[in-house]
Amino acid sequence: MSDVTLPLGYSANGISCGVKNDPSKLDLALFVSDRPAVAAGVFTQNKVCGAPVKVSRSRVPRETARAVVINSGNSNACTGDRGIADAEAMTAAVGKLLGTTGEDVLVCSTGVIGRFLPMEKLQSGIAAIVPTLGASVGHFNAAARAMMTTDTFAKEVSQQVDAAGGCRVYGCAKGAAMIAPNMATMLSVILTDACLTREQADRILRHAVSQSFNCVSVEGHTSTSDTVLLLANGAASPGKPVSGEAEAAVARAIDEVASQLAQLIIRDAEGADHFITIDVRGTRTRDEARTIAKAIAEGPLVKTAITGADPNWGRIISAAGYCGVELKEEDMSLRVNGTPLYERGAPVAFDAAAVSASIKNNRDVSIELTLTLGSESIRFWTSDLTCEYVRLNADYTT
């Protein structure tokens, strides 16, 4: 990604330290701030969560974060007390080399669950990666690649903010698509040189996640290790937290980075033929809109209809009907790729062959469901369900 704009005061790298069997695959990423940074985090809601989630969750929000260390290839989930000790040891090793405490280091792991981390390899890897850190686009790209498991491309997005005297936001992510024996995880690290308070960072990140990573779903399976971290080191305006219009501009940039990363995750979903944007409008609350959009997104019958290029309004309307939101069929109108299929409780005549062709001939599909219950809305993204998805998720062992 040649047009990446990097925030000031950060360095990064990604290397291979032997967690993955294939030595050509990077498996250890490190992001470092040259000064204490405000850090916020949002984590998986799964009751079964990895040790790194437990450790990192206990350390945010904080004002003195220095680094994020991530390994791929082994998730350190379902590993009990030893898993916690291993996650803490990773952060302690990084902290020691940076001249700070392990408490100031956040940690993520992704990969196979139920196996202990190969700590010797990770300790050696951490010792090896710190001296190689750099602030080039290539260094950050290596870090982004080192987070990957089944992703087919690294996901990096950046934004230049003119307000606040000029600052930058960079984010990278790995995908939510799942393939065993990996319980693949959605991870994202967002870095800014804006100066934010702990309260600002936490609030801005939660908002960004609510309209990005919480608006995507491949198959509804919340992983044990999903993590989004935000670091704000203030290098652009040390000691002067943004406020007013400048704060809003930074928040918009972080929203945009998170949203683009979330969409890249869906674009890279395993075995998918279509990228589906679902707009639900006219609900009483945003949560209602999300519940409806999620039911449509995760409905195997909706997904397979899109795979088959079938403008099947019945499956979409029915998914809205069973999601638990209080509604009547008369409240709903539906468009697919811009064509009205259903209005206020009744199907309308449409050119099925034309709509089918528009699905078949385009990777992007638009589903717009408009209700008459209120003025809230959401935009949600998902992928379709193909034979290739089943093959990837069923036949990986053979």
Added chain:
Amino acid sequence: MSDVTLPLGYSANGISCGVKNDPSKLDLALFVSDRPAVAAGVFTQNKVCGAPVKVSRSRVPRETARAVVINSGNSNACTGDRGIADAEAMTAAVGKLLGTTGEDVLVCSTGVIGRFLPMEKLQSGIAAIVPTLGASVGHFNAAARAMMTTDTFAKEVSQQVDAAGGCRVYGCAKGAAMIAPNMATMLSVILTDACLTREQADRILRHAVSQSFNCVSVEGHTSTSDTVLLLANGAASPGKPVSGEAEAAVARAIDEVASQLAQLIIRDAEGADHFITIDVRGTRTRDEARTIAKAIAEGPLVKTAITGADPNWGRIISAAGYCGVELKEEDMSLRVNGTPLYERGAPVAFDAAAVSASIKNNRDVSIELTLTLGSESIRFWTSDLTCEYVRLNADYTT
């Protein structure tokens, strides 16, 4: 089904009346009681529901039911006021021929949604089917076949009850598996000659459904027309409602009929390679057990793992973790086909090749998740997710 035991006082038949294009496919079923019967019903929770659901729901529980009329091939859902009028007209036509009011007739439809019923064909069909009603096993089998849409075999189950002076329970059902353009529906009619009060019938049917049809899921899509009806005409002991032990025996028989029918629906699920029984034990409530079992049953990653014969404990444990029930990984132990894979929060060593072979070589798979939270439990049934499922649900238009 040669060993079907039919309850006294009922007749039935199934014919082709032209709703389906193929004249060799039956599409109109009628079940009639020769005397007023107590009737109870349980219906879809989908907010978008068919006109027949609205009409039948308003008529149960009642003490004077005489018939159930069902057409397949066209579901009469999303059809507005005209759909209601059509459903009522079907019941009025049957009622008139039976010398009673349409109010005493219940109605179901299954098939394509969003199209008006071809009422001329149905009126002619109703006039034609009434004179052909009969009380033979063949007549009931024809009725069971006339309910079918994508089912590959008729589903009929019966039970002889020795208590209560001897009585009988017969049930038939059509499948929940979904294939468009049909929004295929789960329908079941259960008939007994036991004498039940309205309150007994309603209570016994709700119990039976809660541990049968509400314990199966193919893909979590609740159809717009799901309906289970129970008629009890008392022909075995007119005017003498069962009580005590006899009532319990009748309830057990109805439970058993419903449970076997629900399992037959899963055994006939489209494109499935495996029949999966999920036992969740040791929860605080039965609803908790159901929530966990449903999350496992509907998880595409669990389903595809079974398709791929992979004893992937991580996907099962993780599904339990994200379903919303308050639990810790330490609370859970898991067996697949009897082999322990995970105990109290940690994976255990097992012969993966042997467990994989046991999945690959058997259609039936057992998943047993035991928790330490309480003493409630549930048994749930589902199918796996195959390429054939995707093909059937995606490529039906080509």
